[in-house]
Amino acid sequence: MDIKSYLARKKEIIDKALEKLVPPADAFPPSIHEAMRYSLFAGGKRVRPILAVAAAEAFGANTAGLLPIAGALELIHTYSLIHDDLPAMDNDDFRRGRPTNHRVYGEAIAILAGDGLLNMAFEVLSDPRRLKAVPAKRLVAITKEIATASGVYGMVGGQVVDMASEGREIDFPTLEYIHTHKTGALMRASVRVGAIYAKAGKKQLAALTRYGELTGLAFQIADDILDITGTQEEIGKDVGSDLRKDKKTFPSFYGLDAARARAQEVANMAVRVLKDFGRKADPLRELAKYIVNRVN
Amino acid sequence: MDIKSYLARKKEIIDKALEKLVPPADAFPPSIHEAMRYSLFAGGKRVRPILAVAAAEAFGANTAGLLPIAGALELIHTYSLIHDDLPAMDNDDFRRGRPTNHRVYGEAIAILAGDGLLNMAFEVLSDPRRLKAVPAKRLVAITKEIATASGVYGMVGGQVVDMASEGREIDFPTLEYIHTHKTGALMRASVRVGAIYAKAGKKQLAALTRYGELTGLAFQIADDILDITGTQEEIGKDVGSDLRKDKKTFPSFYGLDAARARAQEVANMAVRVLKDFGRKADPLRELAKYIVNRVN
Numbered sequence: 001m002d003i004k005s006y007l008a009r010k011k012e013i014i015d016k017a018l019e020k021l022v023p024p025a026d027a028f029p030p031s032i033h034e035a036m037r038y039s040l041f042a043g044g045k046r047v048r049p050i051l052a053v054a055a056a057e058a059f060g061a062n063t064a065g066l067l068p069i070a071g072a073l074e075l076i077h078t079y080s081l082i083h084d085d086l087p088a089m090d091n092d093d094f095r096r097g098r099p100t101n102h103r104v105y106g107e108a109i110a111i112l113a114g115d116g117l118l119n120m121a122f123e124v125l126s127d128p129r130r131l132k133a134v135p136a137k138r139l140v141a142i143t144k145e146i147a148t149a150s151g152v153y154g155m156v157g158g159q160v161v162d163m164a165s166e167g168r169e170i171d172f173p174t175l176e177y178i179h180t181h182k183t184g185a186l187m188r189a190s191v192r193v194g195a196i197y198a199k200a201g202k203k204q205l206a207a208l209t210r211y212g213e214l215t216g217l218a219f220q221i222a223d224d225i226l227d228i229t230g231t232q233e234e235i236g237k238d239v240g241s242d243l244r245k246d247k248k249t250f251p252s253f254y255g256l257d258a259a260r261a262r263a264q265e266v267a268n269m270a271v272r273v274l275k276d277f278g279r280k281a282d283p284l285r286e287l288a289k290y291i292v293n294r295v296n
Numbered sequence: 297m298d299i300k301s302y303l304a305r306k307k308e309i310i311d312k313a314l315e316k317l318v319p320p321a322d323a324f325p326p327s328i329h330e331a332m333r334y335s336l337f338a339g340g341k342r343v344r345p346i347l348a349v350a351a352a353e354a355f356g357a358n359t360a361g362l363l364p365i366a367g368a369l370e371l372i373h374t375y376s377l378i379h380d381d382l383p384a385m386d387n388d389d390f391r392r393g394r395p396t397n398h399r400v401y402g403e404a405i406a407i408l409a410g411d412g413l414l415n416m417a418f419e420v421l422s423d424p425r426r427l428k429a430v431p432a433k434r435l436v437a438i439t440k441e442i443a444t445a446s447g448v449y450g451m452v453g454g455q456v457v458d459m460a461s462e463g464r465e466i467d468f469p470t471l472e473y474i475h476t477h478k479t480g481a482l483m484r485a486s487v488r489v490g491a492i493y494a495k496a497g498k499k500q501l502a503a504l505t506r507y508g509e510l511t512g513l514a515f516q517i518a519d520d521i522l523d524i525t526g527t528q529e530e531i532g533k534d535v536g537s538d539l540r541k542d543k544k545t546f547p548s549f550y551g552l553d554a555a556r557a558r559a560q561e562v563a564n565m566a567v568r569v570l571k572d573f574g575r576k577a578d579p580l581r582e583l584a585k586y587i588v589n590r591v592n
Binding site for chain 2 (some may be wrong): 022026028029030031032033034036083088089105107108109111112114116118119120122123125128135136137139140141143144146147150151152157159160161163164183232288
């Protein structure tokens, strides 16, 4: 299979689904919907929704009914980017090659756009009109996965430790905590909700959970490498921003070569945990490989 | 019935329930749980959880199973206070007689404490272990009510308009929009989720919805009046803060006397919409009266 065309196709489907989830830019009150859309449609790769869809496809599920849930994952990812970029947090001026939300709309609207997107995710997840294909019990389980990944036990916790580590020497377990919580938790949850949607059995869910963890880790190592070796076009933000912020990353602990080797190894492990799945899991396999191919 | 002792009793029950919803102050990572608790246990009156409980009691429901949901309402209320107080927003230094969250923990942690509380609310609402008494379908309906009240169609929308109105002449419909969204939406939702939990019929739910809207309005007018006439102890923040911020309020449009009369009228209307309910709705009736008695 051609993973690049698979990703392009899925991105288009997810962008269309997202378009239906958020109000038009000129809806009342002014500026908040425009601000939410500004970050939501800033050219994101839709990795998390695609992980959810690919996981459901591994079970042969009809994924049309999953799209609002996949969209909710992207709403949450976008909220976290807006809040992480704020002056009080990482104080980033650019994201994906464009000024960050607060640089365009001001801090107050940026905070509220993040809050709005986060709430919107849970509005979508509790909207039976949008989710006719999902029985209520399963929907509650899916919501639990996402809320837990997004909150203090997940992304919020990761960002707290990331903030607390700024300008300080951290050890490797701390870096791992930041990775697994700040980015890993939602990627893991994305794979899991796709599997839960598709009625995965216990053993299958465990395998996909491990796949999600490994793929999240590979993604993060690759991201750290690209911050050093990538072009601005590739990564959509300034090259070397981790270095300038004196942020510890995988390559800063182990060097570029070892980081590349580790990313490859982790991706191979992700592929191996899918050994009992058939051809329908090929998109998941190719996704894991694609992530590290970008840096090798 | 003695509404004051009713309120004190319920507040104690809700505080105990809240204690079980959030991690201990010293949980990892440091400072975030302490910050969340700082604002959550700052002496709030627990109006929203009590409205939910009283609404369920009006139907004779066993409200023990409702407590996590009632708690989630307070988590959301607390998140909104923390974010509204931020320097980029209302820039308030004091709340309930104590320094605001960001004054104690810094802006980054305050933003994350708000995010953490908001996510925590939805973790609780999707946690079947905490909500055994509530069938999944009803839980999804309850989550929808709360998410919608909390997001861009509710509180976030109200705060956006409130921010945009700062230092500007606004008309009365704009003030009403701010009131009904910033504070009214969650109070209305609180009453509704109590009723939905208790399996209210369509007509009963409509009556309680109207009660929630009217009580929310009476509460807001009373709050505006107390900002002028209250002691710092009564209102927990600096007296006259609306005036100093040049914020338009109910009394600034109509004068204190007319505002008092309007609050009384609205509370009477709230009591009247409950005419088909029996004695079990007395707490709701007394609550509406109590809110305006504070200012008359």
